[in-house]
Amino acid sequence: MDKVVAKDTTVDKAIRKGLDLLGVDSHEADIVVISEGKKGIFGFGQKEAVVEITRKEIMDFDEPGDIQLAEIDETVEDIVEDLEEDYPEAAEKILADQPEVDRIISSDEEEDAEAGHFPEDYDEEAGRAEAIAAVSAYLASVAEAYGAPAVVTVEEKNNMLIFQMESEKAGLLIGKYGKIVNALQILAQALVQRYVRRRLSVIVNVGDYRERRAAVLESIADRTAERVIKTKQPVFLEPLPAFERKLIHARLSQNKRIKTHSEGKEPHRYLVVEIAE
Known part of the structure; x- marks a missing residue:
């Protein structure tokens, strides 16, 4: 669920109700007041306040293999913070592997792919x-430590490796807003770089999460295009992983009335959608 219409006696109460329904904070949502409501007299003529709340979708199309230390470190920090209270073994596993991941990325940055290691x-x-x-x-091993044992299979497509994870506790491996599976994908991409000279893209999927997420991203792209065409004003989407920004860009590139570009630095790069000249 990405959008709700909430009603209550006041606008503030309606907003709080809608945010609770979506499970987001106010900074994670777009809020539109449809009606401020009406108090009425002795209960007669009273009208509830109505608000529409839409979850902000977090949205370059950079090559997904371009991973920097800052992105790895922030990813590890985020995922460990989420895991350490309830799943300390998984948090310890990820923390234990971070120095090696950092070393791999540092090596790539310093030596360059041509010289390499x-x-x-x-x-x-x-x-x-x-x-x-x-x-x-x-x-x-991370899934096991997380309490969500998974079977991992691999599919090779051209220059892409797709790691498919199947688990009875898929929701745990996906995480809120896909945070866990996205973090695992970043770490997996970094580890692949240790073994292969040629750049390979890595996708980590849990169940059908990537397919469902792709449908959501296409919907975001379509709604954004409509908004930009209607208002003639640019829209600044929130940060998304590079591979998700690439999906949105691919969708929007089909519309010749708009154009897109990215701004910011990883892991906070975001997509700007604007009317074509």
Whole structure:
């Protein structure tokens, strides 16, 4: 549910009710007051206040393989904060692996892909196989520590590795607003970079979350396009992971009446949608 219409005796009460229904804070939602209501006299003629509250969708189309230390560190900080109270073993597992992930990214930043840390007799196929095995084991171990054992399978598509996680407790692995699965994807992408010389994109999916999320993102893109065309004013979408920004950009690129570009730095880059000149 991304939008609700809430009613109560006052606007403030209606807003609080709507925010509670969506499970978001005020800064995470767009609030429109449809009616301020009417007190009436002795209960007669009273009308409730009505508000419409829409969850802000967090929205570049940068290459998903471009991961920086700041993004890794913030990702780890966020995910550990969510896990450590109820799932300390999972939090410890992720924290234990962070130095290695940071080392991998630092190595990539300092050495550059051409020089790299690969031997002259490097075998691309063997490297890819090692990457798949290492990331699969890592995801399975985190899921186990999280109390949501998962079966991990892998599909290879061109320059993309799709790690599919199936669990009876899929919701735990997805996390609120997809925070957990997105964090695991960032960490998995970083780990893959340790084993392969050529840039590979990584997707981590839990159940059918990515498919459902893609449908939501397409809806956001369509609504945003309508708003920009109607108002002729730019819309600044909230930060989203790079691969989700890319999905929105791909959808909007089909509309020649608008254009898009990204601003900001990871992990806070956001998409700007505006009318085409």
